[in-house]
Amino acid sequence: MIGVSVKNFSVAFGNTKILENINFDVKQGEIVTILGPSGCGKSTILRSIASLHEDYDGDIFINDHCLINNGKKECHKDIGYIFQDYALFPHLNVKQNIEFALYNLKSNQKQKRVDKLLKQFDLVEHRNKQIHELSGGQQQRVSIARVLAYEPKVLLLDEPFSNLDTILRNKTKIWLKKLIKELNLSAILVTHDQKEALSMSDRIAIINNKRVEQFGTPQELYTKPKSLYVANFLNKINVLPNLLLESLNIKISSENVGIIPIGKVEVSNAISTIKAAILDVSFCGDYYELNISLKEYENMEMTVQVKSMQALENKKECYLNLNNEDIKIVRKNI
Known part of the structure; x- marks a missing residue:
């Protein structure tokens, strides 16, 4: 089943076209990476899917539900967004940060969900710590736990590993990829790191000159690039x-x-x-x-x-x- 479908997506800032006629889809349990140089519009695609950017042409579907209904753009509850800087609340501790996403649950349900997430993300011993007391990797796990607390079906990841050192980045990639597969999420990763895209993705969309230059599996793009740009970008x-x-x-x-x-x-x-x-x-x-x-x-x-x-x-x-x-x-x- 397709979790996310982007059709004929175009964005312009003033008279300047940023993206034009972008098309791709993401199946359940699949990780699709949008790969391209800085400033090519990768994060704009994520922000539009999350309804944080509304001025675009084309259609975005989440589980067959269009984000534009009767001319009105809607924020879909099944979407989880993990930001590059984690976007945690510094005045709240670990437990409170995760609880923030569960404001609509009863107290006992909230406690049960938080306890499960703290255990799943190896954060039990850190539950009462302030955010500044955590390492970068621990902060990232809190950020992901908070997003997954309300059980989204779609996960958007905007350069999620950029603030981690090389060793921690590799460990986190393996852990997060396994988690996405276990929860059967539709995940979209934005990065400019070629190795990260190749190791994380089921399929990759390479952006060049406002369009998707090539879309396929990492093996297809690496061994059978259609253009000099794709070949040069991946190898x-x-x-x-x-x-x-x-x-x-x-x-x-x-x-x-x-x-x-x-x-x-x-x-x-x-x-x-x-x-x-x-x-x-x-x-x-x-x-x-x-x-x-x-x-x-x-x-x-x-x-x-x-x-x-x-x-x-x-x-x-x-x-x-x-x-x-x-x-x-x-x-x-x-």
Whole structure:
């Protein structure tokens, strides 16, 4: 069953179009990520679904119920919104913050629901603490518990991990993804972090130039990008010179380009037909990144990855080997 459906959605601020003809849907138990650069309108989509932004064209359906009825926009009770800064009340303790969402329940029902959430979110020992006494991860759990207290069917997440350090961010992503699946929620995540989108999502909508450039599973977008923009946004790639493609018996039209992930380029000191000059070497932990120049192709620069520099140490030149199967042909623009 589809929990959220966005149809022909467009937004303009004054005479400036921000988003145009956006279409996607989210099934129950599914996490759909809206991915794009800062300022492309990702959060505006969430705010419109939550009825916090009302000046848009098109239709938004929540469980087959349109948010616009008889010309009037309505706030749907089945929507939960988790903000980037958690939006907790600093003058209330943990228990009171969660209770705030349950004002319409009787006292005994409220207490039962709060106790369940405190246990579920591992917050029992923190129930009487003030918000400033909690870590960032604990504050986030309180924020999510408060939203889920009134049992929404749709969960909107606006950059929810941006204030967490790397280790806590990874743990929280795993925990939250499992929770969304267990509760069978329709979740929409907004982020500009590619790795976050790939690891969290069932499907991803990539926004570019006011529109959805491509919508599909993480595997589809990563392995079969439709455009240079999508490929470049989800992976580190090199655009290959046409002359080099021709030498590999790959022919392309003027509308397309040939690309290869930086980790798919084999680099060695063994002589081959593709000679390169090493311009710079960067140590990146378990691999090295080399900035190289292809002398025979107008000194075009590329970035490549190698696991070891042992064979290339103190070398100013290297040779490349490219596997045709690793080269993808994509459109320059859609």
